[in-house]
Amino acid sequence: MPLPPADYRQPVVLVCGDGLDGLFGPIPTEQLALRTTEQGCYLRVCHLEQLATAVAGITAMRPEWGAQLSVLYVANPAEHTDGAVLAGHVRALCHQLARVRKPDLALPLLVVSYLQACGSEAPWFTWDAGHASPVVHERTTCVSLADWQRHTVNGAQLATRLQMSVQLNNAAEWLKEAVLSHWTSRESRYAISLPLACAITWVPALPQVRAQNLWQQRMRDKVALAGYGQVQTEVVTSLPFPDALLHLLPVHVQHASLRRASKLALWLFAVAGAVALVSSAWQNTLLLRQLSDDLRRYTAIAPATTRAQPEYARREEAVEVLRQDARRLDRYYRHGEPLALGLGLYRGELLREQLLAAIASHRQPASSPRPMKLSEPVRLDSLSLFSPGSAQLKPDSTKVLISALVDIKAQPDWLIVIAGHTDTTGIAEKNLKLSRARAAAVHDWMQRMGDLPDSCFAVQGFGATQPIASNDTEAGRALNRRVDIRLVPAVGACMPTVAPGKQPPVASRDI
Known part of the structure; x- marks a missing residue:
């Protein structure tokens, strides 16, 4: 053809x-x-x-x-x-x-x-x-109908164009x-x-x-x-x-080849987009399932009344998992979710508030029941007595110690228990040694100033195991860094039977 x-x-x-x-x-x-x-x-x-x-x-x-x-x-x-x-x-x-x-x-x-x-x-x-008015094409010109009617050379041509x-x-x-x-x-x-x-x-x-x-x-x-x-x-x-x-x-x-290539590229893009959407939906489903399981596991564990109960360790482990989940979601909230969870399908924010509420409501159980004591302990702020990380008394700590000594009256069958405490900052083993060293420093000062026998004292170091406030805030950590002095009834205590130079007895457990 x-x-x-x-x-x-x-x-x-x-x-x-x-x-x-x-x-x-x-x-x-x-x-x-x-x-x-x-x-x-x-x-x-x-x-x-x-x-x-x-x-x-x-x-x-x-x-x-x-x-x-x-x-x-x-x-x-x-x-x-x-x-x-x-x-x-x-x-x-x-x-x-x-x-x-x-x-x-x-x-x-x-x-x-x-x-x-x-x-x-x-x-x-x-x-x-869609246009109601015609356009006139004459030779190489293109004008509107009104202009074509006006542009004439004589009256006869004008009459012909009006008739047309x-x-x-x-x-x-x-x-x-x-x-x-x-x-x-x-x-x-x-x-x-x-x-x-x-x-x-x-x-x-x-x-x-x-x-x-x-x-x-x-x-x-x-x-x-x-x-x-x-x-x-x-x-x-x-x-x-x-x-x-x-x-x-x-x-x-x-061209046909370009057209076919364009169609193929469009189909590949559509398939890739569909795969990405399915993958994102599946990853978001797994994320929600994991967070929901962690929340259910934490809420299913009954709060322990003492730290010796098995539920205490399990509940602490579960709340630590919740903290890890909260840190992960907080990172997504601040820096954006990863591409695998994106494409408009991210739903982690639905459970982020629930995680934060569960962590905030978590409370540690009280310490083991203590023997009945005569009065509340005298509580001393560690920073008013010692420099950070040190167990040596400050020169200006005398006034604080004298005030504590006034409230503590040594008497037979009563033991003066001096216990040191720290916050959770740092290594637990070093915190335990530091708390005991600070309690021993207070003991040495009180024994020297009060001329009391060694049998009147017991020195304890608990580290960060007995907080009285949350360690998540600076104010709570400041309250946990302390030295407690209290009187505890103990038969045979505070008797002048200890030879000079002998170390005071050390309590092996919480009293």
């Missing part, structure tokens, strides 16, 4: 409808009729039923032309005597376009109409879709009523969108002009004069192709 080469980049128009002999000449139906102009390439489709076959054949031979193909429908009122027959042709075109059009094959539609008038050829009057404008309004009304109405009719089974553009022009003669045609009937009904609108039929060499409309066609050239 004598088609243009594959790299042809102008619009390729499939022409169907009326006036095909005037456009392409008397070429047999079984042969391909093709005309090429500077603006595009025109291919004849003799029958509307052949439109799908023609499109399939062209796209098979020229896959690169998919975005360049369009359809031109010619509706000449002078070639029809029955409006119902013309309406049937229009509905058949709608049916064929609905069958052929695909997402990658738009096939924009142009509609033109040739009218017969005495004189030379007239310019093209075109309407874009009146006929144009009548022709536009006929085209709208007889042809365009079927594209938007709700009764049409294959109703499609309006054509991309419409055009009307006048020629000196038309092929196949019929007596009592639709245009003569309309003009007779409009002007009520018999014989109005009848013109002499002349021999037609050819009808002008609507090159003025081809610039409206959205031609987007795209």
Whole structure:
């Protein structure tokens, strides 16, 4: 088939409808009729039923032309005597376009109409879709209808153009009523969108002009004069192709290989996005399941009344796991969740507040029951007695120790217990040794200043095992760094039986 080469980049128009002999000449139906102009390439489709076959054949031979193909429908009122027959042709075109059009094959539609008038050829009057006012294409110029009417050289030309404008309004009304109405009719089974553009022009003669045609009937009904609108039929060499409309066609050239690669890339991107969404949803489900299990395990353990109970160790382990979870979620809150949990599916904030509330409500059990004592212990702040990390008394700690000594009265069968405590900062083993050394330093001062026997004292170091406040705050840690002095009943205590230089007894357990 004598088609243009594959790299042809102008619009390729499939022409169907009326006036095909005037456009392409008397070429047999079984042969391909093709005309090429500077603006595009025109291919004849003799029958509307052949439109799908023609499109399939062209796209098979020229896959690169998919975005360049369009359809031109010619509706000449002078070639029809029955409006119902013309309406049937229009509905058949709608049916064929609905069958052929695909997402990658738009096939924009142009509609033109040739009218017969005495004189030379007239310019093209075109309407874009959705515009009521026509545009006049004459030679290489394109102006509005009002400007075209004003730009005349003499009065005769002005009168001719005004008369043509009146006929144009009548022709536009006929085209709208007889042809365009079927594209938007709700009764049409294959109703499609309006054509991309419409055009009307006048020629000196038309092929196949019929007596009592639709245009003569309309003009007779409009002007009520018999014989109005009848013109002499002349021999037609050819009808002008609507090159003025081809610039409206959205031609987007795209090679088949590039098109296939684009589709493949789009599918791969869609699959990757779906996999990422599924993975993110699964990771978020696992995160919520883990956090919920940790919360349930913590709440299922009953609070221990003493530290010796097995529940104490289990509950401390469970709350430590909650602290790790809270630190993890806090990191996500401050710096953003990782990509594996993102894509808008992150739901860790739903449980973050519950974790923080459970940790804040956690309380350690009280120490083991102590023997009944006469009075509350005298509590000394470690920082008022010692420098940080030191067990040597400060020079200005005498006033504090004297006040404590006034409240502690040594007497037989009562033991003066001096216990040192620290916070959780640092290493537990060093804290234990530091607390005992500080208690021993207070003991040495009290024994020296009060001249008391060694049997009146017991020195203990507990480290950070007996906090009286939360170690999570600075104020709580300051309260936990202390030295407690209390009187405890003990048979045989505070008797002058200990030889000079002997070390005071050390309590091996909490009293």
